[in-house]
Amino acid sequence: MTFIEQFKKIMQDAMPAFLANPFIKDCEAGRIDARALYTYIYQDNIYLDVYLPLFSKGLDNFGIDSESLRQFEGDQETEPHLMLQKLADEKNPAAKATITKEWLPATTGYLKHIQDSQKEGDFIFLCSLAACPYVYGYLTEKMIESGQIKKGNPFYPWFDFYKGTDGQLTVDFMKVLEEEADKVDEEMQSRGLTAFYQAVQFENDFFAQSLEKEG
Numbered sequence: 463m464t465f466i467e468q469f470k471k472i473m474q475d476a477m478p479a480f481l482a483n484p485f486i487k488d489c490e491a492g493r494i495d496a497r498a499l500y501t502y503i504y505q506d507n508i509y510l511d512v513y514l515p516l517f518s519k520g521l522d523n524f525g526i527d528s529e530s531l532r533q534f535e536g537d538q539e540t541e542p543h544l545m546l547q548k549l550a551d552e553k554n555p556a557a558k559a560t561i562t563k564e565w566l567p568a569t570t571g572y573l574k575h576i577q578d579s580q581k582e583g584d585f586i587f588l589c590s591l592a593a594c595p596y597v598y599g600y601l602t603e604k605m606i607e608s609g610q611i612k613k614g615n616p617f618y619p620w621f622d623f624y625k626g627t628d629g630q631l632t633v634d635f636m637k638v639l640e641e642e643a644d645k646v647d648e649e650m651q652s653r654g655l656t657a658f659y660q661a662v663q664f665e666n667d668f669f670a671q672s673l674e675k676e677g
């Protein structure tokens with residue numbers, strides 16, 4: 463299996479866990495849990511504030527200047543947050559006051575993982591950064607394709623958004639990773655795959671933590 467094939471397999475193998483995730487199951491059922499959505503948005507803002515500058519550094523390390531990759535650093539994340547916020551506001555705006563305004567464990571753990579990967583070297587760092595666009599691009603595409611998320615589902619616009627943005631980004635990211643993987647030895651490739659695998663697990667935990675109640 464090529465490096466990229468192994469990358470894809472990690473995501474394919476993780477799909478059942480994402481589909482069993484209560485956050486994703488709520489989306490599939492069109493069930494709006496306002497508190498969970500407010501929590502997700504709050505945590506995602508914390509995450510992106512740290513992740514996006516790191517993403518920029520990760521690209522700079524390899525002199526990468528692709529338009530879709532660069533665009534990702536802009537404010538495109540605001541739009542999907544507003545979509546979820548609208549759903550939560552319509553359902554139960556009072557839930558906003560009840561969310562935990564602290565860094566939840568998957569937020570802290572995921573960011574620490576990326577920062578630790580950065581210390582391990584440029585290639586491993588790049589692999590750890592890939593899960594953020596890859597998971598959303600892959601998951602949204604598969605769930606729309608399979609009919610698990612259909613038009614009319616309140617979450618459809620959110621899935622469709624990421625299918626477009628993160629889907630395209632993933633195509634560009636994979637091209638870069640393929641080129642860079644050719645330049646490193648097998649041991650480094652394997653460490654890169656591990657860093658990606660762990661980031662994929664954190665993506666799943668990140669969704670799940672939004673539904674966990676206080677105390």
Ligand SMILES: Cc1ncc(CN)c(N)n1
Nearest residue numbers: 506509594595598628668
């Ligand atoms: C935690 C997380 N992962 C992925 C994405 C979408 N790129 C996001 N907004 N937040």
